[in-house]
Amino acid sequence: MAPAEIAESELLLQTFERRFLAARVLRSFPWQSLEEKLKASSDSKLLLHLLQKPSGDAVTLRESTAIIAHGTTGLVTWDAALYLAEWAMQNPATFTHRTVLELGSGAGLTGLAICKACQPRAYIFSDGHSHVLEQLRQNIILNGFSLELDVTIEPEHPTVTVAQLDWDTGTGPQLSAFQPDVVIAADVLYCPDAILSLVGLLKRLSGCRKDQRPPDVYVASTIRNPETPQLFTAQLGQAGISWEAVPPHDRTLFAYEEHWEVVVLKLTL
Numbered sequence: 001m002a003p004a005e006i007a008e009s010e011l012l013l014q015t016f017e018r019r020f021l022a023a024r025v026l027r028s029f030p031w032q033s034l035e036e037k038l039k040a041s042s043d044s045k046l047l048l049h050l051l052q053k054p055s056g057d058a059v060t061l062r063e064s065t066a067i068i069a070h071g072t073t074g075l076v077t078w079d080a081a082l083y084l085a086e087w088a089m090q091n092p093a094t095f096t097h098r099t100v101l102e103l104g105s106g107a108g109l110t111g112l113a114i115c116k117a118c119q120p121r122a123y124i125f126s127d128g129h130s131h132v133l134e135q136l137r138q139n140i141i142l143n144g145f146s147l148e149l150d151v152t153i154e155p156e157h158p159t160v161t162v163a164q165l166d167w168d169t170g171t172g173p174q175l176s177a178f179q180p181d182v183v184i185a186a187d188v189l190y191c192p193d194a195i196l197s198l199v200g201l202l203k204r205l206s207g208c209r210k211d212q213r214p215p216d217v218y219v220a221s222t223i224r225n226p227e228t229p230q231l232f233t234a235q236l237g238q239a240g241i242s243w244e245a246v247p248p249h250d251r252t253l254f255a256y257e258e259h260w261e262v263v264v265l266k267l268t269l
């Protein structure tokens, strides 16, 4: 197939995928374009791609239709959350039998995917915004997890908790109560204030473990401009936190909205 044809086919596949994920009625799918493409193509690759989409456990989410609502960006899922979830599913050992603290969980996609696919021992969702926390609790329950503190329903299910954790006001004792082995965050570096608050919190987190072993930290960010990641890495340097970029992976599992690059940084506190 010529490059232009491949691009057209990919767009068509993406439209099918998005409509499927958004549970649109079947008649709204681009059947006519598919028929035309299939008639014009000499092989059945397009049909195979369409039929061989990955299947498995699903995450169900209630989300806002607006990207900013109630003064927060946390009521929708951002691409970095999808990217981090996809990375986690390819690297489950990072989370298996470990206690995970997520900062700025938003709608909960990454954490729910990790809880379903990576067998963490405990998962602490957190956010600073009360509307976000309310929706997050609903999404966790919607996906079959219990929110009762310290209760494990079945051995393979993690203990799931939700914490109100503001990066500016989260105290040492509050952070010590979590005892995380791994800390993750997706799309949390969107303005200088957020970066300063987050780095401050990471610094306080570094000494919070009883065994003095700092948690592994993974931060996924969409690169929308060069200044924001530069400010983040400069602040990390000032705080004495070293970092390395995690090798990129192909985005195949989800219907990503944006075409910006997404990177995951692994931090050493």
Ligand SMILES: C[S@@+](CC[C@H](N)C(=O)[O-])C[C@H]1O[C@@H](n2cnc3c(N)ncnc32)[C@H](O)[C@@H]1O
Residues within 6 Å of the ligand: 072, 073, 074, 075, 076, 077, 078, 079, 080, 081, 082, 103, 104, 105, 106, 107, 108, 127, 128, 129, 132, 165, 166, 167, 168, 185, 186, 187, 188, 190, 194, 197
């Ligand atoms: C762009 S959203 C990302 C949500 C989710 N991680 C995702 O990628 O879909 C940023 C999230 O960080 C939270 N947040 C921003 N500043 C915060 C702060 N100072 N303390 C705690 N949470 C904060 C917001 O409430 C929001 O849920």
